[in-house]
Amino acid sequence: MKKKLLKPPDNDKSILMIPEYNMIKNWLANYDRIITSHQPYFFNPGVSLKFLFLDLIEAKNKKIIFLDTDTIKLVVKIPIDQTNTIAFTLVNSQEIMDNFKTPDISYIKKFLVEIEEILENHTSIYNFYINNFKRFKNIFIENSKKYSFLKDVLVESFLEYYRINLPVEFFSNIIKNPGYENFTEYIIKNHNSFRKIFNESLDIYKKEYRFRFKNFPYPKLDENELPFWILKGNNRQRCFIKDIDKDVILLPRSVLITTYMRLYITDIFIHGTGGANYEPLHDWIITKFFKFSPKPYCIISGTFYISNIPFRDIPYFLISPEEIRSTLSSVIKESNH
Numbered sequence: 001m002k003k004k005l006l007k008p009p010d011n012d013k014s015i016l017m018i019p020e021y022n023m024i025k026n027w028l029a030n031y032d033r034i035i036t037s038h039q040p041y042f043f044n045p046g047v048s049l050k051f052l053f054l055d056l057i058e059a060k061n062k063k064i065i066f067l068d069t070d071t072i073k074l075v076v077k078i079p080i081d082q083t084n085t086i087a088f089t090l091v092n093s094q095e096i097m098d099n100f101k102t103p104d105i106s107y108i109k110k111f112l113v114e115i116e117e118i119l120e121n122h123t124s125i126y127n128f129y130i131n132n133f134k135r136f137k138n139i140f141i142e143n144s145k146k147y148s149f150l151k152d153v154l155v156e157s158f159l160e161y162y163r164i165n166l167p168v169e170f171f172s173n174i175i176k177n178p179g180y181e182n183f184t185e186y187i188i189k190n191h192n193s194f195r196k197i198f199n200e201s202l203d204i205y206k207k208e209y210r211f212r213f214k215n216f217p218y219p220k221l222d223e224n225e226l227p228f229w230i231l232k233g234n235n236r237q238r239c240f241i242k243d244i245d246k247d248v249i250l251l252p253r254s255v256l257i258t259t260y261m262r263l264y265i266t267d268i269f270i271h272g273t274g275g276a277n278y279e280p281l282h283d284w285i286i287t288k289f290f291k292f293s294p295k296p297y298c299i300i301s302g303t304f305y306i307s308n309i310p311f312r313d314i315p316y317f318l319i320s321p322e323e324i325r326s327t328l329s330s331v332i333k334e335s336n337h
Helices: 021-032 045-057 107-119 130-148 150-162 178-189 191-209 255-266 279-288 321-335
Strands: 013-019 033-037 061-066 069-078 085-096 168-170 223-234 236-241 250-252 268-269 297-303
Touching: 013 321, 021 268, 021 321, 033 045, 033 255, 045 061, 045 268, 045 321, 069 107, 107 130, 130 150, 130 321, 150 168, 150 321, 178 191, 178 223, 178 255, 191 223, 191 279, 223 255, 236 255, 236 279, 250 255, 255 268, 255 279, 297 321
Parallel strands: 033 061, 033 268, 061 168, 268 297
Antiparallel strands: 013 297, 069 085, 223 236, 223 250
């Protein structure tokens, strides 16, 4: 029987939580470290639930990890009617986030003013949302004056907008630790075994979910290929055994990011539906290659619409953070009864 991918809820203000909250609560009583992570960009409200959930729950050690080692495309889509959106691109580059210097403040202001004009020209849609954006705009501009890198501006603006006070770390700092070096060395030393297990696990995964796309969810590894990117200039390239030397920077490809964090950094990982769909594949790799029992993960996802427009992919700064926090708090409260 074909397995189905997880999807966010269809209904407005609906929240999906897997497993049920009481099971997560039991985990928290027995595990120490809990984290969530994502690339730093303009999250939609459903993605923001991961961070708010981490902020709301009582856990011994909790942290947000922002994945700044990946490429990123910063696009804001603003719905203007039932079928159309206007897209604003702040950054459209294949460079690594760590190399993104903060854009000139006048450019940021122009970008934000253009969005504000769209909102004010469609007051029938955005009458209840404009103040949320204006608050975010002020936060974002102030942070643009404080930080040298765009990733810091994005992260600090998000945390301030949602009033989240949690420890934060960038993944680019984590991979400088000796533990990550040991992790990469083990894979390199046993690369033939890793490639075999990865490709076989990928075949099983694609068969169970009936994927026929060659490179989805991941492309197979070729002979002597490693599951890393190497940086040459600002460009990422596939990595092979012949590329390894002491001066090469090895960045983990997607399959290794949560695999590494679930092995070394966290006892419980908080996913949205997107990332959670890949975890069965990661579980097989953790079990078969690393010889560990996979640690648990939970799933939080939700849908928040603007008025009657059925677009989920709206930036978080249009929806009131208090509205999302209140909805999530109600779900948690009801689960405790």
